[in-house]
Amino acid sequence: MKMDRRSFLAGTAATLTVPGMTGKVYAQEKIVRFSFPQDFTKIYTFVTSEYSQGQRDYITLVNERGGIGGYKIVADVSDHANDLPRAIEAYERGKREGMVLIDPLSTPVARALVPRALEDKINLITAFSGRSDAADGTVFPYVLPLSINYWTQAALIIENFSKMEKGDLKGKKIVFVHIDTPFGKEPLPILEVLAKRLGFTLIPFPYTPPGNDQSAIWPQVRRAQPDFVIFWGAGVGQTVALTEAFRNGLKMDRVSSSVWLSESDMDVVGRANAKGVMKVEPCVGGREPKVIKDILSDVVGKGKGAGPEGKVGTAYYNYGVQMASLMVEGVRMAVQKAPNGPVTGPWLNEGLTSIKDFTAEGMLPPTTVTKADHQGGGMGRIAQWDGNKFVPITNWYTAFQDVVWDEIRKYAEEFKKTGK
């Protein structure tokens, strides 16, 4: 190949200097800018595209209806690939363009952004990711999980087991199979406290990340003859865990996991095989909620959907809608308090922390966010896979919030003491 050196170099240089001219299109309108740099290509791929599709569809729905009090919502979606330099670049870019909220949907990224967000007063949403102790709004005023954290999810699961045993877990054996990462170990302190309080035996089994081979530990799980099994992972680890549980003949209706389980996972395991398995639901799944129907008719129906129609109503899509609806509700409250802005981080923060009994027309459990409680009340429910879809088997409830908040305060206190 004979290529002219100069043209090669000039071409490369030209490619590398074009960037950075995005945005500015909406400069003259009244807008509220959200930044959604998320991981579409590395680790969170199993959730991001559906989650992001839900978020964008909901925001399109709101904008199509004229926005909130004259404000249009602008969502900047980009890919940070779970890579810190890229995420920090996206954060700085968003900050320059005037974003008031950022949702990175990645634990490592959220952790790295916490000190920055606190300093710059930009609302950092850490739904289903990030630090669980961020629920303590007194220590983390600008970090808002707005959703049930992993500690609450563990508590909900235990409460459900307890109900299944008519309120008595004494002497029962609960096995906790988890990925051996900080994320996987996170529920352990809560489970340990609950084991002591309720008198059950907790046996943790860690597997090595990313968890595509768990064949060594599941026979041990079977040998332990557990009454209940909790498996805790994300992405590939979840489907492998389910497959192994099935292969080892565990009773699937005594197996439960966190929010990270979706219809697509069930396709991998085999829809019939997984029948009976339970998960935590932070919001209503499926296409029944009114919001989802509205999206189907007003957004997807008009060809404005952000992705394939088949994904609408899947578990992670609905999580995205849930988070977007909470963010937009925050804007609505902020507009109520100060209709003329100025649109800043603190302005939106006022709105987000005055969300009260918000259900997004029946899609969410009643969510109340206050300046102290950024978790939103800690309500969720348990759903069971019937071979075709997840069917809720409980109402919205919350459990053991005293234990959870002890833990939250302990870690938040630690952050306050040593973090600064």
Added chain:
Amino acid sequence: MFYRRAGIRHTRYQEERQLFPLTFDRVLILFVLAILLSAPFWIDRLYLVGYMVPWLIWSGAALGLNLLMGGAGQIHLGYGAVIGIGAYTSVHLVRFGVPLEIAMISGGLMSAAIGSIFGAAALRVKGIYLAMATLAMQYIVDFFTQTKIISGGTLATLQVPPVSFLGISLKSDLATYYFVFGVTFLIALYMLNIRRTSFGRALAAVREKDYAAQILGVSTYRYKLLAFWVSSFIGGVIGSVLAVAYLRAISPDQFHLELSVQLLAMVIVGGLGSVLGPFLGAALILFAPIVLNNTLGWAASAVGTEIPIDLRAHLPLLAYGLLIVVFLLYEPLGLAKIYDNFRKYLLVWPFRHAQK
């Protein structure tokens, strides 16, 4: 024409041995330094914090790795772990109230000590086997950084308290930038100079053929260990810079294999053994994905077509992979070699051939 080499006659050894014998090169370097030094005053904050700072830090790290790989010919797949050791050591010390200056050096020493222990494998094994040994280091260090004592429990994020360097607080973007610039400048200066020392020559001898070097009286035992020691020391110092000046909150997953591979790619794409290479490699590896992503998004909105986000997220990756393949096909010796070819061409321009 540009370089004006004609008539230059060195009459003293110092002139012959200076870093940049040609006036043009010296002016060019001063020009680049002037740009970098004045950057905070005319570059937008976004580009200063989002691009320049990580670029300088990653370049420094790649320089350290390049000493080992390009200088001494020893492959290292665990450099991310080395950086992690430095970061955790210095952040813990800073949290105990130790001044940053001392914490940085200690981080470097700790990395150097642990790095050399694993580097000792290089005394026995070479090539792909050494790669495995250093990969083992990555995983062993990962395991230990995940423990409660080192990274701090299940939440596993360690906040870096506000620090100051030589009495200047590293809170402002300006101070941070100059701090990072200073450290990387010192490392680059060291790398430029090391090649004219007996240490650098010994490393080169070991790189070319270790038993030949041994026969010539260069102790491979000594110099292989020294190469690991020095390179790990630099990695440790850069780790503490990375923690205090850029990340500001560290967790174990920031120093996993991805970082090691990223640095390896920077060194190889940049150019093994060159000092310019790591800078170019770091720029390409760090920013090509971002730039491609933004360009594509901008192009899509300019043309007015809606590209599905899944595709939009993956297209830059395709382009990025293609870019690296094309660069390496076009010039296997790395980006620095492309610059070198260009310079050689200009040396004799408008004539056709450079004398070797």
